[in-house]
Amino acid sequence: MMKRHVIFLSILSISIWSCSSKTYIADLDVNTSEISQDYQEDAEIASLIEPYKKEVTAQMVEIIGTLDKKLTKRRPNSNLGNWFADALKDESSRLYKKQIDFAVQNYGGIRIPSVSAGEITVGKIFELMPFDNKLLILECDGATVKKLTDRIAEKGGWPISAGLTFTIVDEHSEDVKINGEAIDMSATYIAAIPDYIANGGDNCEFLLDMKRYDTEKYVRDIVIEHLRREYKEGETQMADPSKRIAIKK
C-alpha cells in the first residue's frame, strides 16, 4: 500500500517519442494528491451538494434495528453472511406466502466487511448492499441446486441461509442437505436469490431456465423491511455463528 501523502516523483526523460510526431515528452512529473482533511471545501460545490445531502441524511439516520454482536464477513461461513441470507429467507417467505427452502447471496454483493454491534441504521444497510439488485424466487430442481452449490463451493463459499448445508471437497459440493435431508435431484426446491445471480451472473447461467417469481423489491429494501418489522416487535438481531458450509481437506 502506498503512503498516503502528496507524491512527488519525477520521471526522467520519458521518451515516448514517435518518429512521425513533432513533439515528445521531455519531462513528466507525478504530483498526485490525497484528498485529505487538510483541504478546505469549495463553497459552491458544497452548496450544490447541500439539498441532496439533506434528503439523503434524513432517511439514512433512521434506526431500524439493534444487533447483539459484531457481524463479520468471511468465507466459507460467517455470522454476517448467515444473518443476511436468513433475513432474505425469512422476509421472502412472507412476500411469497410460501415456505422458502433456502436463500443465497453472492459474496461480492455484500460490500462492507463488518457491521458493528448496537444500533443499525438505514445507511448501514445501504453500505452493506448498495446495488439495486432485486430478489427473485426460483423453483429449482435438485440437480440445478447441486449445480449452484458446486458453483458456491468453487468460489470458496457464499452466504447461505439456514435450511441448506453442504461440504466443499476439492472445489465442488458434497453431502448437500436441504432442511436436513439429502438433496433429491428430481424434487423441486424454492430458493430466494438476487437477480444478479439468477440472471446468470458469477457464472450461474444454469439458473436462467428456472421458473421464477419477481418480488419486484430490492434485496436491500427486503433487509430493511425485515429489520424494521422485528425492531417494532422489540426483537434484537442475533449473530448466528453456525457452520453451514464445511470444508473437507
Added chain:
Amino acid sequence: MTINRRQFIENSILTGVGLSTGILGKLPTEKVLPKLCILHTNDVHSRIEPFPMDGGRNQGLGGAARRAALIKKIRSEEQNVLLLDSGDIFQGTPYFNFFGGELEIKLMSQMGYDLATIGNHDFDGGIDGLHKQLPHANFDFVSANYNFDNTILNGKVNSHKIFNKAGLKVGVFGLGIELNSLVPKELYKETQYLDPLIQGQKIASRLKNDEKCDLVICLSHLGYNYRDNKVSDVVLAQNTSDIDIILGGHTHTFMSKPDIRRNTKGEEVIINQVGWAGIMLGRLDIEFEHAKKGKCVSCKNSLINS
C-alpha cells in the same frame, strides 16, 4: 523546485546517458512548447462526501467539495489543464440510489471535467439511466469499443475527442471492459462490446498519425493488470502503438508511481490509476520538447547500445 529538477535532469542526462548537448537544452531558436497538466480520477463511485469518521481505513478522506477546491487551486496556477475521468462514476453510496447519478454528473460539470469514459457501474441505472443524466453533463463521454448504434446512446458517445491546449493537440479516447457476465444484459441492452486492442490501435493510430496529435491518451476502464491474459492496461500498452498515456480504472489500484511499459514499437507507455472513491486526484505535469532528427533519447540510446 523546478530549477533543481531541471538541473538534476541535465546532470542525469550528461552523466548517465552520455549525450553531449541539447536534449533538454534551451537552444535559442527552439520554439517553447506549452506545459500540460493532466488531472484525473477513476472509480469515484458516487463518493460525494468524504468517508465518515467511523474508524474505517479511509475515514475522513475524499469528498467532492475538497476535490473541487484543489482543482480550482491548480487551475489558478496552471494554464493548460485537462480534467479526465476513467469511469465508474456511479454506484456505491445512497446518492446514486436516490438520484440516479444526477448529482455526480452535476458536480463533475461544475468542476469542469473535460471528458470521461464509461465504466461497468455506469450502466447500473440501465443504459436509459445513463442517458437520462447526459443533459446534466457539460462534458462528453468517449468510448472506442462500445458500439451504441442500436441503443438510446446512439450518436451521443464518440470514440474520442481532440483538445487544443495552447497549440498542443491532445487526442483522448475511451476503452471499456467486457460487459457480458459483469453487468446484466437488461441494463446494457444492445450495447456491443468490441475488441479493445483492435479498436484502441485503430483510434490511436488515427489520432497520432492522421490527426497529428502531440499526445494520445487512453481513458481505460479495462483494469490495470490481471494474472491471466485478460485484456488490461498492461496488455493494451504492450500490444499496441501510438498510445502515450493510459489513465486506468476498474481495479481500484492505488499506484505509488506510474507503470511504464514498452509498446510494439519499443516506445514507452505510461500507465496510471488513482485508486477509487475520489481519495486521490491524479496529476501528471508534462513538458514537451521538439524532437529534432537524431535527438530522440531512446533512439540515441539504442544506437549507443547496439
